[in-house]
Amino acid sequence: MIVExxxxxxxxxxxxxxxVVKEVELEHPAELSHGDFSxxxxxxxxxxxxxxxxxxxxRIVAELQKKLPTGVEKIEVAGAGFINFHLKKEFFADAxxxxxxxxxxxxxxxxxxxxxxxxxxNLFKELHIGHMMSNNVGESLSRIxxxxxxxxxxxxxxxxxxxxxxKAIYGMVELSAEIPExxxxxxxxxxxxxxxxxxxxxxxxxxEVRIKELNKVIFEKSDPEINKLYAWGREVSLSHxxxxxxxxxxxxxxxxxxxxxxxxxxxxxxxxxxxxIFEKSDGAIVFxxxxxxxxxxxxxxxxxxxxxxxxxxxLAYIKYENYPFDxxxxxxxxxxxxxxxxxxxxxxxxxxxxxxRILHLSHGMLRLPSGKMGSRKGNVITGEGLIAQVESLVRExxxxxxxxxxxxxxxxxxxxxxxxxxSILRQAIGGDIIFDFDKSISFEGDSGPYLQYSYVRAxxxxxxxxxxDIKPFVGVKLLQNWETTTLEKLLYRxxxxxxxxxxxxxxxxxxxxxxxxAGVFNSWYANGKIxxxxxxxxxxxxxxxxxxATIMKNGLWLVGIKVPEKM
RNA sequence: GCCUCUGUAGCUCAAUGGAUAGAGCAGUGCUCUUCUAAGGCAUUGAUGUAGGUUCGAUUCCUACCAGAGGCACCA
Numbered sequence: 001m002i003v004e005x006x007x008x009x010x011x012x013x014x015x016x017x018x019x020v021v022k023e024v025e026l027e028h029p030a031e032l033s034h035g036d037f038s039x040x041x042x043x044x045x046x047x048x049x050x051x052x053x054x055x056x057x058x059r060i061v062a063e064l065q066k067k068l069p070t071g072v073e074k075i076e077v078a079g080a081g082f083i084n085f086h087l088k089k090e091f092f093a094d095a096x097x098x099x100x101x102x103x104x105x106x107x108x109x110x111x112x113x114x115x116x117x118x119x120x121x122n123l124f125k126e127l128h129i130g131h132m133m134s135n136n137v138g139e140s141l142s143r144i145x146x147x148x149x150x151x152x153x154x155x156x157x158x159x160x161x162x163x164x165x166x167k168a169i170y171g172m173v174e175l176s177a178e179i180p181e182x183x184x185x186x187x188x189x190x191x192x193x194x195x196x197x198x199x200x201x202x203x204x205x206x207x208e209v210r211i212k213e214l215n216k217v218i219f220e221k222s223d224p225e226i227n228k229l230y231a232w233g234r235e236v237s238l239s240h241x242x243x244x245x246x247x248x249x250x251x252x253x254x255x256x257x258x259x260x261x262x263x264x265x266x267x268x269x270x271x272x273x274x275x276x277i278f279e280k281s282d283g284a285i286v287f288x289x290x291x292x293x294x295x296x297x298x299x300x301x302x303x304x305x306x307x308x309x310x311x312x313x314x315l316a317y318i319k320y321e322n323y324p325f326d327x328x329x330x331x332x333x334x335x336x337x338x339x340x341x342x343x344x345x346x347x348x349x350x351x352x353x354x355x356x357r358i359l360h361l362s363h364g365m366l367r368l369p370s371g372k373m374g375s376r377k378g379n380v381i382t383g384e385g386l387i388a389q390v391e392s393l394v395r396e397x398x399x400x401x402x403x404x405x406x407x408x409x410x411x412x413x414x415x416x417x418x419x420x421x422x423s424i425l426r427q428a429i430g431g432d433i434i435f436d437f438d439k440s441i442s443f444e445g446d447s448g449p450y451l452q453y454s455y456v457r458a459x460x461x462x463x464x465x466x467x468x469d470i471k472p473f474v475g476v477k478l479l480q481n482w483e484t485t486t487l488e489k490l491l492y493r494x495x496x497x498x499x500x501x502x503x504x505x506x507x508x509x510x511x512x513x514x515x516x517x518a519g520v521f522n523s524w525y526a527n528g529k530i531x532x533x534x535x536x537x538x539x540x541x542x543x544x545x546x547x548x549a550t551i552m553k554n555g556l557w558l559v560g561i562k563v564p565e566k567m
Numbered sequence: 568g569c570c571u572c573u574g575u576a577g578c579u580c581a582a583u584g585g586a587u588a589g590a591g592c593a594g595u596g597c598u599c600u601u602c603u604a605a606g607g608c609a610u611u612g613a614u615g616u617a618g619g620u621u622c623g624a625u626u627c628c629u630a631c632c633a634g635a636g637g638c639a640c641c642a
Contacts, residue, residue, distance in 0.1 A: 027583070040585060043622060053622070079586040080623070122642080163641070258642095284640050295570080298640040308642050337571065338637050364573090365636075397605075415605090426591095427580055431573070432635070439579065443605050445591040446580085453605050461602050500583075512581060515590075526598095526607040545602095567605075 002071050003037070006085060010041055013063035017056070019049045032489055035076065035084035042081035053081030089484045090476070093540070095492035097474050099547040104498045104554050109150030115323055116142045116152065118331040119250065122159040123237040124168035126191055127244055129381040129435065130333055133363050136424045138331045139250045139560045140507035141361075147558060148502045153323050155254035157315060158241075160234060162258070166215035167197030170207065172229050174200075179232075187240035187384075190233055244383050247417065249560050254322055256315055264314030265306045268350065269299045277349045287346045297342045312343045316354060327357055329505075334362035334430065361505055364432035381435070390416035390441050397443065403566070411564050418448030418561040425559050426511045446515050448561055451552060454518040455563045457525060458549040465531045465542050472546045473539035482537060486520045487544055494551050498558065507559050514555045521548050 007024040014021055021041065029038040042057035049056055057077040064075055071091035076084045118138025119131050138154070145152045159165075171193030172179070180189050200207035217223050218230055245252065269285055272278055278285050278299060285300035287309070299310040306314075319328060330340070340360040348355035368381075394412040401408065423440045424433065433440075443449040465471070494513065501509040530541045553563050 025583090027585090029586075030582070030589080031586070034586070038586090040623095043585080046622065082586065120642095159642070282639080286639070293570080295638050297638095301640040303640080305640085307640065311642095333636095334572070335636055336642080339642085341571095362572095367635085423579095431580090434579070436579085439592070442579095442592075445605095447591085447605080449605050450591095453603080457603060457606080464602055504583085508581085512590090515581095519590085522606060523608090525602075526604095529602070531602060567603080 002069075002087070002091065005069050006037060006039075006072075009064055009069050010039060010060060010083070013060045014041070014045065014049075016063055017049065017059055019045055019056075021045055021048075028493065029082070029084065032486060034078060034082070036087045036489060037085040039083045039085075040081075042077075042083060046081070057081040057083050087484075089479050089482055089488075092484055092488035092492065093474050093476075093479055096488065096543055096547050099491065099550055101550065101554070103550060104495050104558075105147050105149070106495065106499060107149040108499065109145060109148040109502075112150045112327065113323065113325045114142075114145050114150045114152045114327045114329065115155055115254075115319060115325045116145070116329045116331065117155045117157055117319075119245070120157045120159075120332065121241055122162075122164050124165050124190060124233050125194055125237075126380060127241055127383045129366050129383060129386055132248070132383045132386070132420070133366060133424050133433065134331050134333070135245075135248055135250060136421050136560060137361075137363050137429050137507065138329075139248065140425060140510075140558060141329065141331070141502075141505055143558050143560065144498060144502045144507065144510070147498055153253040153325075154250065155256060155319065156252050157256045157261075158258070160257045160259050161219055161262070163201075163211070163215055164194070164198075165218055165230070165233075166211045167201055168194040168233060169197070169214055169218065169226060169229050170200060170211045171196035171198075172233060183239075186236040190236050190240075191382075193233075244387075247387065247413065248383075249417075249562070254319070256318060258311055261311040261314035261318060262306045264318055265310035265312070266300065266314075268313045268317065269306070269310050272350050277346065287342060289342045289345060292345050294342045294345060295338065297339070299346075309339070309343050309346075313347055313350070316347060316351075316358060320354060320357075325357060327359065329359050329361055331361050331363065333365055335365065336360075337362055361429070363429045366433050366435050368435055386420065387413075387416055389437070390419055393441070394419075394443075398567070407566070411567055414562045414564045415443075415449050415452060415567065418452050418556075419443060420448070421559060421561050422446075422448030422451070422511065425507045426515075428506060428508055449567075451514055451518050451556060451561070452563055453567060454522055454525075455549055455552040455556070456565065456567050458521065458545050458552070459565060461525075461530050461545050462542065462549065465538075468531060468533060470531060470533065470538055470542060472542035474543045475540070478537055478540040482540065485524060485544070487517075487524050487548065490517050490520055491544070491547050491551060494555065498555075501558075510555055510558050514552060514559075517548070517551065517555075 003026055007026055010024045011021060024039060024041050026037050026039050029035055042053040042060065046053045046056060054077060061075050061077055061083060071087050073086045073088040078084050116138050119135040121127050121131055142152050142154050168190060174196055175193055178189065180186055197211060201211050214226065217226050221227055269278055273285060278287050283302035284298045286296050286298050289295045289297065297309050298307050300306055344355055344358060344360065391412045394415045395408065398408055398411060419441050426446065497509050497513040501507055530538065530545055532538045556563055
């Protein structure tokens with residue numbers, strides 16, 4: 001790697017000046033005109049060397065000039081003492097040659113077993129846009145981890161018992177005359193039943209009592225009629241979610257449910273009650289977090305029921321027994337941050353090795369310009385509704401295109417999902433997303449469709465070349481009058497971006513890079529012809545176009561966005 | 568009250584402690600006999616406040632101000 005060579009060369013040059021440094025940093029300057037790589041070593045070692053940064057830089061450069069490292073065109077000193085390396089066009093051409101379908105992959109997670117948990121929904125309730133955030137982040141991190149050579153399993157942990165279920169079943173009983181046969185209407189019916197139960201619970205004392213009873217009945221499976229309704233609703237929920245997962249491009253390897261984790265959680269807590277990790281307090285079993293700077297949380301209620309905390313402990317064990325992971329990542333909204341700190345602290349006292357393998361990662365909350373989303377306020381954006389709404393916008397846009405209806409349907413879905421995922425994954429995952437439909441779902445400028453469109457254009461160029469029988473080719477002769485383009489200066493960096501996104505668990509690095517790359521490509525595209533039988537550089541331009549398309553496809557895959565062939 | 572997170576352009580977001588703080592949207596003005604105008608080109612505009620650390624701070628530390636989230640039997 002050229003980076004390592006340059007670092008060594010700098011260290012060697014410093015050594016001739018009597019300065020020994022352990023680490024030399026090399027980065028891409030923000031400004032492309034400042035070169036392809038830059039080192040701040042002169043500033044960093046100024047104190048040690050007792051010289052002015054610029055003087056050190058000059059001397060290092062003089063030393064390096066004696067024999068320019070391979071691939072380097074020129075070296076300059078700039079600013080406060082930056083050493084800037086400009087690379088030769090042959091370096092970029094070589095890099096382009098290596099861009100194939102596997103470009104961006106590495107083996108840094110080879111042998112690592114990872115399990116990533118996301119989209120944790122509650123059965124009998126809607127999958128809303130908060131779950132979509134979790135899904136997009138989790139799916140992207142899964143794919144990035146796969147690109148880094150890890151063995152990745154996806155899991156989702158779903159709430160299949162609890163008050164929300166009782167509310168839905170209360171509603172189902174009330175609306176039992178309306179239970180639909182048509183499978184398309186079932187999910188909507190369930191939503192209606194939940195809304196009814198939820199409202200009744202708050203507004204009607206009798207309903208509240210009844211729902212609490214139902215909750216117990218459901219838990220104990222004591223009423224055959226209720227069991228039937230439960231089984232029906234559970235099935236409807238699961239298959240409805242499955243449809244959405246499919247649309248979103250997720251296929252889970254494991255589905256965990258609270259009905260499984262609850263008994264296990266109780267067992268774990270009971271065992272560790274004797275060891276003094278948990279203690280009784282006001283009839284409940286709690287974990288005292290205060291000695292660790294955390295707060296106390298209830299794990300088993302006064303009624304002897306496990307809370308989410310206890311269930312989470314059970315889940316950790318069940319998960320590990322299903323798949324002995326090196327690293328488990330749990331993705332939730334950041335409102336659960338403190339809660340997870342307590343649970344993981346408790347687990348670390350029970351089973352330190354297991355706890356150390358689990359990482360809680362949180363994404364921000366979705367907020368509407370009008371405030372927080374909530375089912376009580378009736379402003380919940382469901383995943384299904386959002387996708388449908390965006391799809392219809394796309395359909396409107398493409399209605400006059402020369403395509404079959406089936407093609408339009410496929411395209412509408414690809415573009416709609418692309419637009420939504422882009423709007424969620426474009427920013428660092430920790431921050432809240434202010435979601436304004438008209439502004440957030442964009443087809444222009446920095447957007448999913450912008451990236452898809454630039455890919456389609458590239459493919460279109462390649463198709464035209466194919467028709468004219470001009471083939472992409474990288475050859476020294478083609479480069480004689482060639483001036484390195486900005487496009488080339490970015491293409492080869494893709495693997496670094498993937499690695500960084502994986503290491504820092506930040507998919508938005510991929511999006512940011514792709515957006516910059518697409519901008520550069522589009523600008524280059526508009527600047528002159530790529531396919532031109534009279535242009536000797538045309539085969540090289542085609543090679544760049546092909547490389548761009550490959551990277552765009554791979555990069556978009558990493559963030560879960562599909563590429564259309566036409567649009 | 569305590570704990571955590573976040574304050575960057577009119578709006579939505581970028582910026583591994585580095586160079587002149589980048590984009591997009593919105594506004595304004597150009598640009599389709601060409602390979603898809605969901606595009607390209609040009610242009611206006613910003614680091615909450617006050618200190619500190621550092622050769623260098625949007626980034627690290629302290630205080631304050633503002634917003635969000637959490638703080639015992641919901642998840």
